[in-house]
Amino acid sequence: MTATPHTDHPSLSALALFLDVDGTLLEIAPTPQGVSVPEALRQRLRALSDGSGGAVALVSGRAIADLDGLFAPLTLPAAGLHGFEYRDGSGEYGRRPLPSAAALERARAAMVELAQRHPRLLVEDKRFALALHFRDAPQLEEPVVAAMLEVAASLGGELELQRGKMVVELRPAGATKGKAVAAFLQAPPFAGRLPIFLGDDLTDEPAFELVNRLGGLSVLVGAPRPSAARCRLEDVSAVRHWLAELEAAPHAAVGRLTAASRGSAATLAPAGPKLRGHG
Numbered sequence: 540m541t542a543t544p545h546t547d548h549p550s551l552s553a554l555a556l557f558l559d560v561d562g563t564l565l566e567i568a569p570t571p572q573g574v575s576v577p578e579a580l581r582q583r584l585r586a587l588s589d590g591s592g593g594a595v596a597l598v599s600g601r602a603i604a605d606l607d608g609l610f611a612p613l614t615l616p617a618a619g620l621h622g623f624e625y626r627d628g629s630g631e632y633g634r635r636p637l638p639s640a641a642a643l644e645r646a647r648a649a650m651v652e653l654a655q656r657h658p659r660l661l662v663e664d665k666r667f668a669l670a671l672h673f674r675d676a677p678q679l680e681e682p683v684v685a686a687m688l689e690v691a692a693s694l695g696g697e698l699e700l701q702r703g704k705m706v707v708e709l710r711p712a713g714a715t716k717g718k719a720v721a722a723f724l725q726a727p728p729f730a731g732r733l734p735i736f737l738g739d740d741l742t743d744e745p746a747f748e749l750v751n752r753l754g755g756l757s758v759l760v761g762a763p764r765p766s767a768a769r770c771r772l773e774d775v776s777a778v779r780h781w782l783a784e785l786e787a788a789p790h791a792a793v794g795r796l797t798a799a800s801r802g803s804a805a806t807l808a809p810a811g812p813k814l815r816g817h818g
């Protein structure tokens with residue numbers, strides 16, 4: 540099988556790199572505020588961004604302001620709140636139509652009431668979305684999801700339920716990480732490049748599907764599970780190793796992803812992160 544024209548010359552300037560944050564670049568912490576960005580990771584992302592002409596974007600469930608605070612002084616193109624808001628390659632900020640204040644208030648009230656009944660639940664107000672974390676009370680997942688589905692159904696479609704790892708969110712309807720990545724790929728510096736998306740959670744699936752359709756590379760981070768992603772890195776540490784390899788030897792790093800996507804296990808480099816075909 541011959542390589543695609545893109546991957547014949549996978550210098551950084553031929554790539555568009557899209558990175559989820561929590562569970563992909565950063566270990567998931569007990570609370571959303573409990574994470575920090577190691578300086579080495581910040582420097583790696585800066586080097587990859589510089590080397591690729593700015594084609595490295597964060598695609599996260601966090602708000603962009605939150606991402607900027609975490610990665611400061613580095614600011615990258617970003618999609619926040621699962622694609623509801625975005626900052627493109629030229630630094631321009633935009634967002635999708637706002638949900639009504641009434642819908643957000645009803646969602647907030649329902650979550651606060653649940654959290655008062657179950658103090659181990661944590662409500663996170665992301666301004667245009669609300670998250671209810673149950674990391675400290677995983678046994679509450681089923682009733683929490685059922686309650687939030689009921690709330691979402693009562694809001695006339697303005698907010699929709701997004702499930703994640705130990706969290707359920709009510710977020711503006713219609714935004715997905717897939718649409719966010721598609722929007723980035725419409726304009727410089729991302730347009731015309733080979734898209735690579737790394738993510739770990741259910742909210743990353745639309746982005747996996749999109750890059751698959753475009754002939755790009757979709758990478759699930761974490762243990763095997765049903766996913767549209769075509770290859771897999773074991774954990775956050777493997778992601779960081781792969782990013783280091785990408786900076787040092789883009790051809791080899793992309794080649795290993797491409798081979799893993801095609802189901803060729805023979806390409807595993809003993810010294811590199813575990814990279815597996817997936818699905």
Ligand SMILES: [Mg+2]
Pocket residue numbers: 559560561562563738739740
């Ligand atoms: Mg994640």
